[in-house]
Amino acid sequence: MKGIVFTEFLDMVDDTFGSFVTDSVLNDVDPPSGGVYSAVDSYPCEELIALVGTLERRVGMTMPALLRTYGRHLFGRFVVRYPELFESYHDSFSMLEGLDGAIHKEVRKLYPDAELPRFDCRRESPDRMIMVYSSLRPLADLAHGLIEGCGQHFGEVLAIDRFDDQEDELNVSTFLLRRQPM
Ligand code: HEM
The missing domain is CATH 1.10.260 (434 Repressor (Amino-terminal Domain))
Structure with a gap:
Protein backbone atom coordinates (compact mmCIF):
# COMPACT_ATOMS: atom_id res chain seq x y z
CA MET A 1 0.00 0.00 0.00
CA THR A 62 -15.62 1.29 15.08
CA MET A 63 -13.10 0.32 12.41
CA PRO A 64 -15.76 0.52 9.62
CA ALA A 65 -16.76 4.02 10.77
CA LEU A 66 -13.13 5.15 10.92
CA LEU A 67 -12.33 3.76 7.46
CA ARG A 68 -15.42 5.41 5.99
CA THR A 69 -14.57 8.73 7.60
CA TYR A 70 -11.06 8.35 6.26
CA GLY A 71 -12.40 7.56 2.76
CA ARG A 72 -14.37 10.83 2.70
CA HIS A 73 -11.31 12.74 3.91
CA LEU A 74 -9.02 11.01 1.38
CA PHE A 75 -11.29 11.86 -1.53
CA GLY A 76 -11.01 15.56 -0.61
CA ARG A 77 -7.24 15.23 -0.45
CA PHE A 78 -7.11 13.56 -3.89
CA VAL A 79 -9.07 16.53 -5.30
CA VAL A 80 -6.44 18.90 -3.88
CA ARG A 81 -3.42 16.80 -4.88
CA TYR A 82 -4.50 15.68 -8.34
CA PRO A 83 -6.92 18.37 -9.65
CA GLU A 84 -6.19 17.46 -13.28
CA LEU A 85 -7.75 14.00 -12.79
CA PHE A 86 -11.10 15.59 -11.90
CA GLU A 87 -11.36 18.17 -14.66
CA SER A 88 -13.24 16.00 -17.14
CA TYR A 89 -15.93 14.80 -14.71
CA HIS A 90 -19.12 16.68 -13.86
CA ASP A 91 -20.99 14.10 -11.80
CA SER A 92 -20.21 11.18 -9.50
CA PHE A 93 -21.50 8.34 -11.71
CA SER A 94 -19.35 9.27 -14.70
CA MET A 95 -16.32 9.59 -12.44
CA LEU A 96 -16.95 6.25 -10.73
CA GLU A 97 -17.44 4.61 -14.14
CA GLY A 98 -14.05 6.03 -15.18
CA LEU A 99 -12.25 4.86 -12.06
CA ASP A 100 -10.63 1.65 -13.36
CA GLY A 101 -10.18 2.72 -16.98
CA ALA A 102 -8.89 6.25 -16.35
CA ILE A 103 -8.14 7.33 -12.76
CA HIS A 104 -6.64 4.20 -11.23
CA LYS A 105 -5.00 3.57 -14.62
CA GLU A 106 -3.16 6.89 -14.17
CA VAL A 107 -2.30 5.87 -10.61
CA ARG A 108 -0.81 2.64 -11.98
CA LYS A 109 1.33 4.68 -14.43
CA LEU A 110 2.64 6.84 -11.57
CA TYR A 111 3.15 3.89 -9.23
CA PRO A 112 3.56 0.62 -11.16
CA ASP A 113 3.49 -1.39 -7.92
CA ALA A 114 0.21 0.16 -6.66
CA GLU A 115 -2.22 -2.33 -5.16
CA LEU A 116 -5.54 -1.30 -6.63
CA PRO A 117 -9.02 -2.78 -6.38
CA ARG A 118 -11.22 -3.61 -9.34
CA PHE A 119 -14.57 -1.88 -9.86
CA ASP A 120 -17.26 -3.14 -12.24
CA CYS A 121 -19.99 -0.58 -12.85
CA ARG A 122 -23.41 -1.19 -14.34
CA ARG A 123 -25.67 1.80 -14.89
CA GLU A 124 -29.28 0.66 -14.48
CA SER A 125 -30.81 4.07 -15.12
CA PRO A 126 -29.49 7.67 -15.15
CA ASP A 127 -29.61 7.79 -11.34
CA ARG A 128 -29.13 4.17 -10.30
CA MET A 129 -25.87 2.26 -10.57
CA ILE A 130 -24.44 -1.04 -9.31
CA MET A 131 -20.74 -0.95 -8.53
CA VAL A 132 -18.89 -4.12 -7.54
CA TYR A 133 -15.64 -3.77 -5.61
CA SER A 134 -13.18 -6.70 -5.71
CA SER A 135 -9.89 -6.64 -3.86
CA LEU A 136 -7.44 -8.85 -2.04
CA ARG A 137 -7.50 -6.15 0.65
CA PRO A 138 -10.40 -5.79 3.12
CA LEU A 139 -11.02 -2.11 2.35
CA ALA A 140 -14.67 -1.95 1.25
CA ASP A 141 -15.31 0.56 4.05
CA LEU A 142 -12.61 2.80 2.63
CA ALA A 143 -14.24 2.46 -0.81
CA HIS A 144 -17.60 3.32 0.79
CA GLY A 145 -16.19 6.54 2.24
CA LEU A 146 -14.49 7.46 -1.05
CA ILE A 147 -17.79 6.99 -2.90
CA GLU A 148 -19.54 9.20 -0.31
CA GLY A 149 -16.78 11.79 -0.75
CA CYS A 150 -17.26 11.63 -4.51
CA GLY A 151 -21.01 12.31 -4.16
CA GLN A 152 -20.32 15.24 -1.80
CA HIS A 153 -17.72 16.65 -4.17
CA PHE A 154 -20.32 16.91 -6.92
CA GLY A 155 -23.00 18.24 -4.54
CA GLU A 156 -25.19 15.16 -5.00
CA VAL A 157 -27.40 13.27 -2.59
CA LEU A 158 -26.37 9.60 -2.90
CA ALA A 159 -28.13 6.75 -1.07
CA ILE A 160 -25.65 3.86 -0.77
CA ASP A 161 -26.57 0.26 0.08
CA ARG A 162 -23.82 -2.32 0.33
CA PHE A 163 -23.65 -6.12 0.41
CA ASP A 164 -20.34 -7.74 1.43
CA ASP A 165 -19.20 -11.14 0.27
CA GLN A 166 -16.03 -13.25 0.22
CA GLU A 167 -14.95 -15.32 -2.79
CA ASP A 168 -11.92 -17.34 -1.72
CA GLU A 169 -9.31 -14.73 -0.83
CA LEU A 170 -11.17 -11.96 -2.68
CA ASN A 171 -13.28 -9.37 -0.84
CA VAL A 172 -16.28 -8.59 -3.01
CA SER A 173 -18.71 -5.80 -2.10
CA THR A 174 -21.68 -4.77 -4.17
CA PHE A 175 -22.68 -1.13 -3.86
CA LEU A 176 -26.13 -0.03 -4.97
CA LEU A 177 -26.01 3.71 -5.61
CA ARG A 178 -29.20 5.72 -5.94
CA ARG A 179 -28.90 9.39 -6.68
CA GLN A 180 -31.53 12.05 -6.24
CA PRO A 181 -32.37 13.11 -9.80
CA MET A 182 -30.26 16.09 -10.80
C1 HEM B 1 -14.51 7.52 -5.67
C2 HEM B 1 -13.38 7.30 -6.18
C3 HEM B 1 -12.39 6.27 -5.68
C4 HEM B 1 -12.61 5.05 -5.10
C5 HEM B 1 -13.95 4.42 -4.76
C6 HEM B 1 -11.30 4.46 -4.84
C7 HEM B 1 -11.09 3.26 -4.20
C8 HEM B 1 -9.86 2.84 -3.74
C9 HEM B 1 -9.67 1.81 -2.76
C10 HEM B 1 -10.78 1.08 -2.05
C11 HEM B 1 -8.33 1.67 -2.58
C12 HEM B 1 -7.60 0.73 -1.59
C13 HEM B 1 -7.00 -0.48 -2.25
C14 HEM B 1 -7.94 -1.68 -2.30
O1 HEM B 1 -9.04 -1.64 -1.73
O2 HEM B 1 -7.57 -2.68 -2.95
C15 HEM B 1 -7.68 2.64 -3.44
C16 HEM B 1 -6.33 2.80 -3.52
C17 HEM B 1 -5.76 3.89 -4.11
N1 HEM B 1 -6.38 4.84 -4.87
FE1 HEM B 1 -8.35 4.98 -5.27
N2 HEM B 1 -10.34 5.31 -5.30
C18 HEM B 1 -10.96 6.43 -5.79
C19 HEM B 1 -10.37 7.52 -6.35
C20 HEM B 1 -9.05 7.72 -6.43
C21 HEM B 1 -8.46 8.93 -6.94
C22 HEM B 1 -9.20 10.15 -7.47
C23 HEM B 1 -7.15 8.77 -6.85
C24 HEM B 1 -6.19 9.82 -7.28
C25 HEM B 1 -5.03 9.73 -7.56
C26 HEM B 1 -6.89 7.44 -6.27
C27 HEM B 1 -5.67 6.90 -5.97
C28 HEM B 1 -5.44 5.77 -5.24
C29 HEM B 1 -4.13 5.37 -4.70
C30 HEM B 1 -2.80 6.12 -4.85
C31 HEM B 1 -4.34 4.19 -4.01
C32 HEM B 1 -3.28 3.38 -3.23
C33 HEM B 1 -2.68 2.29 -4.07
C34 HEM B 1 -1.67 1.51 -3.25
O3 HEM B 1 -1.72 1.63 -2.04
O4 HEM B 1 -0.82 0.77 -3.76
N3 HEM B 1 -8.09 6.82 -6.04
N4 HEM B 1 -8.63 3.32 -4.15
Whole structure:
Protein backbone atom coordinates (compact mmCIF):
# COMPACT_ATOMS: atom_id res chain seq x y z
CA MET A 1 0.00 0.00 0.00
CA LYS A 2 1.37 3.37 -1.06
CA GLY A 3 2.73 5.69 1.62
CA ILE A 4 0.26 8.42 0.65
CA VAL A 5 -2.55 6.29 2.13
CA PHE A 6 -0.63 6.28 5.44
CA THR A 7 0.48 9.93 5.48
CA GLU A 8 -3.03 11.18 4.72
CA PHE A 9 -4.43 8.87 7.39
CA LEU A 10 -2.02 10.13 10.06
CA ASP A 11 -2.73 13.75 9.06
CA MET A 12 -6.46 13.12 9.50
CA VAL A 13 -5.89 11.55 12.93
CA ASP A 14 -3.75 14.56 13.91
CA ASP A 15 -6.41 17.05 12.81
CA THR A 16 -9.39 15.14 14.24
CA PHE A 17 -8.07 13.71 17.50
CA GLY A 18 -4.82 15.58 18.12
CA SER A 19 -1.16 14.68 17.74
CA PHE A 20 -1.16 13.09 21.19
CA VAL A 21 -3.52 10.36 19.90
CA THR A 22 -1.47 9.90 16.70
CA ASP A 23 1.71 9.48 18.74
CA SER A 24 0.15 6.99 21.13
CA VAL A 25 -1.30 4.91 18.26
CA LEU A 26 2.10 4.82 16.55
CA ASN A 27 3.71 3.95 19.84
CA ASP A 28 1.34 1.01 20.40
CA VAL A 29 1.56 -0.38 16.86
CA ASP A 30 5.30 0.27 16.67
CA PRO A 31 5.41 -0.20 12.85
CA PRO A 32 8.71 -1.18 11.21
CA SER A 33 8.62 2.18 9.39
CA GLY A 34 8.69 3.91 12.77
CA GLY A 35 5.66 5.86 11.57
CA VAL A 36 7.66 7.74 8.95
CA TYR A 37 6.02 7.08 5.58
CA SER A 38 7.19 8.29 2.20
CA ALA A 39 4.33 8.90 -0.26
CA VAL A 40 5.98 6.92 -3.06
CA ASP A 41 7.16 3.88 -1.09
CA SER A 42 4.97 0.86 -0.29
CA TYR A 43 4.05 -0.56 3.10
CA PRO A 44 1.98 -3.61 4.09
CA CYS A 45 -1.78 -3.09 4.13
CA GLU A 46 -1.80 -4.94 7.48
CA GLU A 47 0.07 -1.97 8.93
CA LEU A 48 -2.81 0.36 8.03
CA ILE A 49 -5.31 -2.10 9.50
CA ALA A 50 -3.24 -2.26 12.71
CA LEU A 51 -3.18 1.56 12.96
CA VAL A 52 -6.94 1.82 12.43
CA GLY A 53 -7.57 -1.07 14.87
CA THR A 54 -5.55 0.67 17.58
CA LEU A 55 -7.28 3.99 16.94
CA GLU A 56 -10.62 2.18 17.23
CA ARG A 57 -9.82 1.24 20.82
CA ARG A 58 -8.53 4.75 21.63
CA VAL A 59 -11.40 6.85 20.33
CA GLY A 60 -14.41 4.54 20.67
CA MET A 61 -15.33 4.57 16.96
CA THR A 62 -15.62 1.29 15.08
CA MET A 63 -13.10 0.32 12.41
CA PRO A 64 -15.76 0.52 9.62
CA ALA A 65 -16.76 4.02 10.77
CA LEU A 66 -13.13 5.15 10.92
CA LEU A 67 -12.33 3.76 7.46
CA ARG A 68 -15.42 5.41 5.99
CA THR A 69 -14.57 8.73 7.60
CA TYR A 70 -11.06 8.35 6.26
CA GLY A 71 -12.40 7.56 2.76
CA ARG A 72 -14.37 10.83 2.70
CA HIS A 73 -11.31 12.74 3.91
CA LEU A 74 -9.02 11.01 1.38
CA PHE A 75 -11.29 11.86 -1.53
CA GLY A 76 -11.01 15.56 -0.61
CA ARG A 77 -7.24 15.23 -0.45
CA PHE A 78 -7.11 13.56 -3.89
CA VAL A 79 -9.07 16.53 -5.30
CA VAL A 80 -6.44 18.90 -3.88
CA ARG A 81 -3.42 16.80 -4.88
CA TYR A 82 -4.50 15.68 -8.34
CA PRO A 83 -6.92 18.37 -9.65
CA GLU A 84 -6.19 17.46 -13.28
CA LEU A 85 -7.75 14.00 -12.79
CA PHE A 86 -11.10 15.59 -11.90
CA GLU A 87 -11.36 18.17 -14.66
CA SER A 88 -13.24 16.00 -17.14
CA TYR A 89 -15.93 14.80 -14.71
CA HIS A 90 -19.12 16.68 -13.86
CA ASP A 91 -20.99 14.10 -11.80
CA SER A 92 -20.21 11.18 -9.50
CA PHE A 93 -21.50 8.34 -11.71
CA SER A 94 -19.35 9.27 -14.70
CA MET A 95 -16.32 9.59 -12.44
CA LEU A 96 -16.95 6.25 -10.73
CA GLU A 97 -17.44 4.61 -14.14
CA GLY A 98 -14.05 6.03 -15.18
CA LEU A 99 -12.25 4.86 -12.06
CA ASP A 100 -10.63 1.65 -13.36
CA GLY A 101 -10.18 2.72 -16.98
CA ALA A 102 -8.89 6.25 -16.35
CA ILE A 103 -8.14 7.33 -12.76
CA HIS A 104 -6.64 4.20 -11.23
CA LYS A 105 -5.00 3.57 -14.62
CA GLU A 106 -3.16 6.89 -14.17
CA VAL A 107 -2.30 5.87 -10.61
CA ARG A 108 -0.81 2.64 -11.98
CA LYS A 109 1.33 4.68 -14.43
CA LEU A 110 2.64 6.84 -11.57
CA TYR A 111 3.15 3.89 -9.23
CA PRO A 112 3.56 0.62 -11.16
CA ASP A 113 3.49 -1.39 -7.92
CA ALA A 114 0.21 0.16 -6.66
CA GLU A 115 -2.22 -2.33 -5.16
CA LEU A 116 -5.54 -1.30 -6.63
CA PRO A 117 -9.02 -2.78 -6.38
CA ARG A 118 -11.22 -3.61 -9.34
CA PHE A 119 -14.57 -1.88 -9.86
CA ASP A 120 -17.26 -3.14 -12.24
CA CYS A 121 -19.99 -0.58 -12.85
CA ARG A 122 -23.41 -1.19 -14.34
CA ARG A 123 -25.67 1.80 -14.89
CA GLU A 124 -29.28 0.66 -14.48
CA SER A 125 -30.81 4.07 -15.12
CA PRO A 126 -29.49 7.67 -15.15
CA ASP A 127 -29.61 7.79 -11.34
CA ARG A 128 -29.13 4.17 -10.30
CA MET A 129 -25.87 2.26 -10.57
CA ILE A 130 -24.44 -1.04 -9.31
CA MET A 131 -20.74 -0.95 -8.53
CA VAL A 132 -18.89 -4.12 -7.54
CA TYR A 133 -15.64 -3.77 -5.61
CA SER A 134 -13.18 -6.70 -5.71
CA SER A 135 -9.89 -6.64 -3.86
CA LEU A 136 -7.44 -8.85 -2.04
CA ARG A 137 -7.50 -6.15 0.65
CA PRO A 138 -10.40 -5.79 3.12
CA LEU A 139 -11.02 -2.11 2.35
CA ALA A 140 -14.67 -1.95 1.25
CA ASP A 141 -15.31 0.56 4.05
CA LEU A 142 -12.61 2.80 2.63
CA ALA A 143 -14.24 2.46 -0.81
CA HIS A 144 -17.60 3.32 0.79
CA GLY A 145 -16.19 6.54 2.24
CA LEU A 146 -14.49 7.46 -1.05
CA ILE A 147 -17.79 6.99 -2.90
CA GLU A 148 -19.54 9.20 -0.31
CA GLY A 149 -16.78 11.79 -0.75
CA CYS A 150 -17.26 11.63 -4.51
CA GLY A 151 -21.01 12.31 -4.16
CA GLN A 152 -20.32 15.24 -1.80
CA HIS A 153 -17.72 16.65 -4.17
CA PHE A 154 -20.32 16.91 -6.92
CA GLY A 155 -23.00 18.24 -4.54
CA GLU A 156 -25.19 15.16 -5.00
CA VAL A 157 -27.40 13.27 -2.59
CA LEU A 158 -26.37 9.60 -2.90
CA ALA A 159 -28.13 6.75 -1.07
CA ILE A 160 -25.65 3.86 -0.77
CA ASP A 161 -26.57 0.26 0.08
CA ARG A 162 -23.82 -2.32 0.33
CA PHE A 163 -23.65 -6.12 0.41
CA ASP A 164 -20.34 -7.74 1.43
CA ASP A 165 -19.20 -11.14 0.27
CA GLN A 166 -16.03 -13.25 0.22
CA GLU A 167 -14.95 -15.32 -2.79
CA ASP A 168 -11.92 -17.34 -1.72
CA GLU A 169 -9.31 -14.73 -0.83
CA LEU A 170 -11.17 -11.96 -2.68
CA ASN A 171 -13.28 -9.37 -0.84
CA VAL A 172 -16.28 -8.59 -3.01
CA SER A 173 -18.71 -5.80 -2.10
CA THR A 174 -21.68 -4.77 -4.17
CA PHE A 175 -22.68 -1.13 -3.86
CA LEU A 176 -26.13 -0.03 -4.97
CA LEU A 177 -26.01 3.71 -5.61
CA ARG A 178 -29.20 5.72 -5.94
CA ARG A 179 -28.90 9.39 -6.68
CA GLN A 180 -31.53 12.05 -6.24
CA PRO A 181 -32.37 13.11 -9.80
CA MET A 182 -30.26 16.09 -10.80
C1 HEM B 1 -14.51 7.52 -5.67
C2 HEM B 1 -13.38 7.30 -6.18
C3 HEM B 1 -12.39 6.27 -5.68
C4 HEM B 1 -12.61 5.05 -5.10
C5 HEM B 1 -13.95 4.42 -4.76
C6 HEM B 1 -11.30 4.46 -4.84
C7 HEM B 1 -11.09 3.26 -4.20
C8 HEM B 1 -9.86 2.84 -3.74
C9 HEM B 1 -9.67 1.81 -2.76
C10 HEM B 1 -10.78 1.08 -2.05
C11 HEM B 1 -8.33 1.67 -2.58
C12 HEM B 1 -7.60 0.73 -1.59
C13 HEM B 1 -7.00 -0.48 -2.25
C14 HEM B 1 -7.94 -1.68 -2.30
O1 HEM B 1 -9.04 -1.64 -1.73
O2 HEM B 1 -7.57 -2.68 -2.95
C15 HEM B 1 -7.68 2.64 -3.44
C16 HEM B 1 -6.33 2.80 -3.52
C17 HEM B 1 -5.76 3.89 -4.11
N1 HEM B 1 -6.38 4.84 -4.87
FE1 HEM B 1 -8.35 4.98 -5.27
N2 HEM B 1 -10.34 5.31 -5.30
C18 HEM B 1 -10.96 6.43 -5.79
C19 HEM B 1 -10.37 7.52 -6.35
C20 HEM B 1 -9.05 7.72 -6.43
C21 HEM B 1 -8.46 8.93 -6.94
C22 HEM B 1 -9.20 10.15 -7.47
C23 HEM B 1 -7.15 8.77 -6.85
C24 HEM B 1 -6.19 9.82 -7.28
C25 HEM B 1 -5.03 9.73 -7.56
C26 HEM B 1 -6.89 7.44 -6.27
C27 HEM B 1 -5.67 6.90 -5.97
C28 HEM B 1 -5.44 5.77 -5.24
C29 HEM B 1 -4.13 5.37 -4.70
C30 HEM B 1 -2.80 6.12 -4.85
C31 HEM B 1 -4.34 4.19 -4.01
C32 HEM B 1 -3.28 3.38 -3.23
C33 HEM B 1 -2.68 2.29 -4.07
C34 HEM B 1 -1.67 1.51 -3.25
O3 HEM B 1 -1.72 1.63 -2.04
O4 HEM B 1 -0.82 0.77 -3.76
N3 HEM B 1 -8.09 6.82 -6.04
N4 HEM B 1 -8.63 3.32 -4.15
